Amino acid sequence: MQEASPGRARVTIADIARAAGVSKPTVSRALNDHRDVGAATRERVREVAAELGWFPHAGARALRTGRHDTIGLLMPLTHWWGYADIQYGIAEETARRGLHLLVQPLHPGERAEREFVTRTLPALSIDGLILLMPEGTPRHVGALAHTGPPAVVIDDRGHRLDLPYVESTNRAGFRDLVRHLVGTGRKRVAFAGGQLDDAFAQERFEGYQDALREAGLPYDPELTVLPADREPTAEELGELLAAGPDAVAAAWDEIAFGVLNVAHTEGRRVPEDLAVAGFDDSPIARVMRPPLTTVRQPFREMGSAAVRMLLDAIEHGAPPAHFTVPTELVVRASCGAR
Structure with a gap:
């Protein structure tokens, strides 16, 4: 040879x-x-x-076939554990299909968005793009609905952008959570939320109200904290507990951790005196004392679904407007029931 x-x-x-x-x-x-x-x-x-x-020479093959066999992933430079799970789901699905994955970071700010859309994106050898959106509604990235390669948004925050998107059941998931708390005998279920600027936060608050109406329980503004900042302070959570709830449903797990801390400081027993629950099922939720009841966001499944939607758009034209992956209630000891 x-x-x-x-x-x-x-x-x-x-x-x-x-x-x-x-x-x-x-x-x-x-x-x-x-x-x-x-x-x-x-x-x-x-x-x-x-x-x-x-x-094979990638450039020559792309000229011949019109395909790069590469998907781009636009990642915000924001530290959040959920992005890692989403990226894992995307990487797993692309690898299973024999595709390459190109991760492109997106710096915060309108200037960085404009630079990406007008200069960086045209230079990328990709067949399509998956977008993870940071907080705040992007301006220039929304132009991808009409220009550039096929694109799909993984959207747990409510940024629509006129692009196909993958979402989870925020409202229904939170309704299931409060239903469970009421089903364990809790009658004064409080809501500890954050800013309602993002659609996901608003949807979870609406799910809370849905469950109260369904159970015939009145909505009490004193049992609700909606701070100006992203998350309530310890003082605001203390005021919420002073209103006498027997359960607190937090809009996301980090807020629930704050509730547990304040309850411990005040000598309240969880779950005997106060049931506490969150949303997202962060890695810390299962190792808290007591372990936190929460709603699991299907981040890996959302990532793989986005790849499937994008490939459908690349191969067959426009994909469905959106795809919904259901959340899952995870019952642990913090609510007093298993």
Whole structure:
């Protein structure tokens, strides 16, 4: 077998043809799965190509097929544990389909968005783009609905952008959570939330109100904290507990952790005196004392669903307007029931 020259930077079609004892056109057709080349010859050419260390030129292949076999992922430079799970789901699905994944960071701010859309994106060799949106409604990124490659948004925050999106059941999930608390005998269920600027926060608050109405329980503003900042302070949570709830449903787990801390400081027993529950099922929720009842966001499933939607758009045109992945109630000891 002819060896590839150690000094050669790249094995050529001519190298493969000489080593396999066939013509260069035959090598080209064999490597491109042309039907006029017999199966035995195709296999022989591929074996020789592999032994010589040949690999196809990505640019040439893209010119020939119109595909890069690469998906882009636009990631905000925001630290949040959920992004890692979403990215894992995307990476798992792309690997399963034999595709490449190109991760592109997005710096915060309108200038960075404009730079990405007008300069960075046109230079990327990708077939489509998945977007993870940071807080605040992006301006220039929304232009991707009308320009650029096919794109899908993974959207747990309510940024629609006129693009196809994958979402979870925020409102229904929170309704299930409060239903569970009421079902354990709690009658004064409080809501500890954050800013309602993002759609997901508003939807969870609406789910809370839905469950109260369903149970025939009145809505009491004193049992609700909706701070100006992203999360309530310890003082605001203390005022909420002073209103006498027997349960607190927090809009996300980090707020629930704050409730547990304030309850511990005040000598309230959880769950005997106060049931506490959150939303998202963060990694810390299961190791809290007591372990936190919460609603699991299907982040990995959302990532894989976004890949499937994007490939459908690339191969067949516009995908469905959106795809919803259901949340799951996870019952642990903090609510007093298993």
